[in-house]
Amino acid sequence: MTVTESRPESSSEPPAARPRYRFVGTRPVRHDGLDKVTGRARFAADCDLPGQLAGCVVRSPHAHARIISIDTGEAEAMPGVKAVISGGDFPAVAPGDPNYDMGVNLMARDRVLYEGHAVAAVAALTTDQARAAAAAVRVEYEPLPPVLTIDAALDPAVGAIHAHMFTSGADPAPTEPSNVSQLTNFARGDTEAGFAAADVVIEREFTTQPVHQGYIEPHAVTADASQDGKATVWCSSQGHFNVRAQTAAMLGWETARIKVVPAEIGGGFGGKTTIYLEPLAVLLSAKAGRPVKMVMTRSEVFRATGPAPGSKFRVKLGARSDGTLTAGKAQMAYSSGVFPSYAAFLGAWTVFESYDIADFEVEARNVVLNTPRSAAYRAPSAPMSALATETVVDELAQALGIDPIEMRLRNAVSEGAINTLGAPFPRVGFTECLEAIRDHPHYGAPLGPNQGRGVAAGHWFNIGESSSATVNLNEDGTATVVTGSPDIGGSRASMALMAAEELGIDVYDITPVVGDTESVGFTDITEGSRATFATGMAVVEACRRVVADLRGRAAKMMGVDVSEVDWADGSAVHAGGEHDPLPLAAITAEAKKTGGPITVTGSLDAKGVGPSFAVHLCDVEVDPETGVVQVVRYTAAQDAGTAIHPSYVEGQIQGGAAQGIGWALNEEYIYDGDGVMENPGFLDYRVPVASDLPMIDAVIVEVPNPNHPYGVRGVGETSIIPPLAAVANAVAAATGRRIRDLPMSPVRVLDAIVNSGSDSTDSSSSNG
Amino acid sequence: MLAPMKYAAPATVEEARALLAADGGARVFAGATDLIPQIRAGRPEPSMMIDLKRIDRLSGIARAGSTWTIGAATPTADIVAHAGFAAEFPGLAEASGLIGSDQIQNRCTWGGNLVNASPAADTPPALIVNDAKAVIASAGGERTVAAAEVATGPGATCLGADEIIVEFTLASPPPRTADAYLRLIPRTEMDIAVVGAAARVTLAPDGAVTAAAVALGAVAPTVVRVPDAEAALIGGPLTDDALEAVAQAASAACRPIDDKRGTVAYRRRVAGVLARRAVAIAADRAAADQRGASS
Amino acid sequence: MTVRVHFSSDLRRLTGGLTEVEVADPGATVKALVANLDGRFPGLGERLSAGTAVMLDGEVIAHPDYEPVADGSEVYFIHQPSGG
């Protein structure tokens, strides 16, 4: 096979300031690319084992009900049925147990808590038999009133869904259970004084609805439990070590009894950081004595897996006439579905994080509802908080007559600025991103009739966590790099590029592999934009130790002391020059004589994450008579630290922008009055289709992270943060109407255009 | 266990009708782009699927004299690609080319679109303003029914249990006549109409409207004709006032519902907007129609 | 040896309103420092050991228990972020 380097056109050339690398920053075709475009790649549902059964889940039609009885007798007697399980087959969990939420979410016990909640599962010879048997499981319910909105959850008169849930973080500690699971407060300085010092103060309310990650590949698993009490699980996830740990915990098994083999993943975006089917499939397999395969339908994905939370905010900011932000106040609520989450906490942390604001108060509540348990979605909680802050900042700029980029430049955090938590920022590239957009030809381009332009920024922390990598040198001087990070965005190519740079061999002489839980060291989930950062660090560490080993081998072959041997461009070089350089392949060819195979594992808990900023610029055209919004031009700048593989950095930027545009315009969970989801499919849950979007111009900004060997910051999440506000600000510019309730569907936009009184609940005041 | 579903591919209309009459659980299909998703979504499986695409008479586009005959199982992709047909019925071709995607249009048909009887279907309003007729094979022979009469409510039609639509007939439009179809969807494709509007206009050489038809989809249980809009147009030139009257008449003629795809108020308002725009496009096309000049 | 410790403002409930303290004899590691702080602010130790990261002299450390602290160290107790 010949592989040619592809260089898609890009408006952004890497800045000259960056160190020159041979491989890092180039755009080789990804190692997994050919299999993916030819259909040969094996995704979760492509695993089939001899004798396997089909599994099917029985799901609740009610949003909230007591389970009076479950009768599986008829189902068990049906043709082809080999096993039926329900809540009683799992280890008991009690409120307060660390496994309680996940255990109850996997399989209802005494109550169903949302429509689609699993109550039983069946395995049979064929899918049709399994479905028929699932339909024959008789469940008697006593419906209970569901809690379906943030307002209802905040109302103390509405009964608590969980009798054991008391608001954590509340002072004094509450004595009554509540649907508010958690309260976060951050504050600094004197907010009242800060607002008093402002020339303009603007306060607004915002709402957003739950949205799904929208990955194409539904959850799927094949499990094979053996007679010796072990099980192998094939599935796609963002972290197979996490799947192993959670599955073991749910079954009460020791970790070593479970092996998880990662399949190629057809999208995750945070939604595959948790489990839904795996313990069910293992239990059914153990009961039936045969492998069991389960594949969710799209409707199941929508009704039973985690969306991102909905939100309701009130945000107030004050600014002096020169644009300096003086004070901020945010009251926020996030709905995390039926179980608590960290959503409100992350929202509270992110809402004012991008700007240097002397005085602020943030209060955020996480509420629970009778809707599916929420899950992570790229930069969890930040898109909603940025919608609020970036809209109010936009309005302040407008009120003060200041250019929106200039307004942000005057307040942008930079190295040393104190963040929301009280800690100083490391070196960040927010200002550089703002300048990149300001200086882009798009910023000054003329607009047509009914068009408007909006700008918005976003920030994400990124995370480190644990990663492992094993580098094996082959006899002929090629190498295999095995990591434990599922590749959700091209990370294998980035691992190969960093290894090529370290070892000095061609990137195509390196095979990057994602190892199963028994083939590579523990690795945390691919989340928090951490894979290229942290797993990349592990690869670099392993490669550096490989090079140390190679130098020792070369010294032996040359008959000199190792201190006289350097490593340069893929060869061992004798410092004195008396010996010819030994290329890597010459050393691996002699490996048996110099000490045996050359293989090194690097494992670490990565320190020194580099936060990432992004600034997006959006032009929309609004049909004033129908409210239809078309995004006509979009430019997104983001600080990648260093772009290891620029194409996949651009892909992350474009993908996040596309998802954020969908969130802004049309995506939402729609429930009827009983809490039954009305749009569990891609017809009425409207992610953007290709023709809805312009080509998204990705501008890579590179302000290297000083704490990473190649300067990497994460890039996977920040890009979804600015679009909500960028689109909203553009719609406001096009129509003169601020829409603060998402999605900005045609119905809502036309309503705002026709009924202009939509600002009546908000307040804007001038102290001047 | 369920008996496995049977498949039949009859070669003649009579055979197809006989199969249908013999088995109450049997269903005919053309593209199956409605039928299969409905079965997947939980509707009862037919005992037999009768494929209409192997029947010669049901596929094809032909013109004899001033009459066009379109087989009921002709994929809409063929209709869109038929230059002669599309020149005479640009709006109907437009509606046929909006369905789903290229893949869907390679399979889906007018027959299926009409008999599925979704209030939001795209081709029925355009068939209706062109006064299309459905030729239906029945026990007693064939009968001809106006396209407007086929759907009687959501999912309900005038067809008897063993009846099949064989073909559609359309009269070639008179000179200086053209149609147009517009729909409102939140996305740009792969979506379902929140409002659909079809119009057909005939102009006199002086620009006066001599005939007009306006029909709306997705705003009532079945397609709504808007006679008040038609009356407001006929006899005069296409003024802004006339177009505004069309919009108001269309909004008034709607009987929409509130649902996840749109509100009553939105559908009413946008029905007027689309009807007005469709009339204007049809009139522009009619004015540009060269056939009028040569006759 | 003395280190300066900063708490995020949501911990003020446990620190009697303080967001910053000097610790004179902090022990050799972050873990020892936390034990020391727990003696002064009962309940803080439990809270800090659950999912708390530190920023120590400019670097975020997710699992800091055995991280050495030195004279003059600036220690920020922050929260462990997560992601998608």
Ligand SMILES: Cc1cc2nc3c(=O)[nH]c(=O)nc-3n(C[C@H](O)[C@H](O)[C@H](O)COP(=O)(O)OP(=O)(O)OC[C@H]3O[C@@H](n4cnc5c(N)ncnc54)[C@H](O)[C@@H]3O)c2cc1C
């Ligand atoms: C992804 C997707 C997108 C879609 N987008 C649109 C859209 O944009 N606009 C739109 O209007 N529709 C859309 N549809 C619906 C569907 O494609 C159309 O309604 C299509 O015209 C149906 O034609 P068909 O031949 O596939 O019907 P089939 O599924 O074959 O049949 C539909 C019904 O009609 C009956 N039937 C079919 N032919 C005959 C006949 N000759 N005589 C008697 N009964 C008959 C069948 O028994 C069945 O009840 C979409 C569907 C999909 C899957």
